[in-house]
Amino acid sequence: MGTVLFIIETLIFIPFLVWIVYFFVFSVGFRIPKKLFFERSNSQHRFLIIFPAYKEDAVIVDSIQSFLKQDYPKELFEIVVVSDGMTKETNQKLENLGIRILIPTYEKRSKAAALNMTMNVIKEEDFDGVVILDADNLVSPNYLVLVNDCFASGAVAIQTHRIAKNSNTDTAYLDGISEEINNSIFRQGHVNLGLPAALTGSGMLFEIKWFKNTMAKISSMGEDKELEYYLLLDKIFTVYLEDVYVLDEKVQNRRDLSNQRKRWIAAQIDTFLITLKRFRTIIRTRNWPMLDKLIQWSIPPRIILLGMVPILGSIVYLVAPTLAYKWFILYGLFIVSLGLAIPNRFYTRRTLLCFLKLPFIFMAILRSFMGIKSGRNTFVHTPHGEKKEDYNH
Structure with a gap:
């Protein structure tokens, strides 16, 4: 019985060991000083900027007005808003700003459908790169200048640094910390150790032919x-700025938060299974970045690890203390x-x-696992632009 117990406990322990050592390696990698530097390019590329927007009347106009302040030639970029479920008044405001509006005709709503619709309408030869932003995103006036310098160096895929715009509730504040942990481990830590950065859904730039195909x-x-x-199949290195x-x-x-993570968890599980x-082939072709990603996609949400490791440790202690x-x-x-x-600026009271x-x-994320099926097949909208308090306030 003791041998059986030892084998079961070991089989449970091994994946947790792999996951946490993985976190440790890339957390240390994050702390290694290494900055990417791209010289100012004399070549200015043409960019298509896509804002998929579902019922984002509260934020989309401000985001577009902010982006139009770019220190980049206006004739070298075009903004397209995929306006799904937004009012005529909002669409008119956007058109008055000179923005191209696309009204969805697809039945199954998703961000992928919005992006594909845009790529089917635009002329690929009119642009060199495509930038994907969410409707609530704000960027600095030199955003296109900086990504152009990187793009001019030959980058096919670029992920910029997404940070929290708000911290008005405890949940938003913790979500901002979570985002920065992701940036540290899955982006900066990876790039510092010679591996491609992970994408994060917005603030992304791609070479347009590769992206459309x-x-x-x-x-x-x-x-x-x-x-x-x-990207990993094509052995393309994703740069992190x-x-x-x-x-x-x-x-x-x-x-x-639970609804959002429901979609993220479903997508991670599906992609993990495809990669598995x-x-x-990954081993035979020595595609180590893909192997790294396979491990990454096998990892449960960090909050689950934070809760499960001490719970499992306590159970083992009751049965076999040694x-x-x-x-x-x-x-x-x-x-x-x-x-x-966690970046140093978050070391606060x-x-x-x-x-x-x-x-x-922890309980909210556990609920997300219960809705994975709907997260896989149903578009989940995260509302923006409204101040909301945590339910326990």
């Missing part, structure tokens, strides 16, 4: 994950990893107080 293969709710998959910022509105209550089918100590050592390593990944609400976030 690839998007034609994508129809899921997790278009950014599938784009990553095809840490100092080029995109302000992104964070979810402001736990219900919206290619495991032998086997439990490694669980608590592993948990300590996980805490150290997260501490390294507010962060400490917000961490006390993590058990409620």
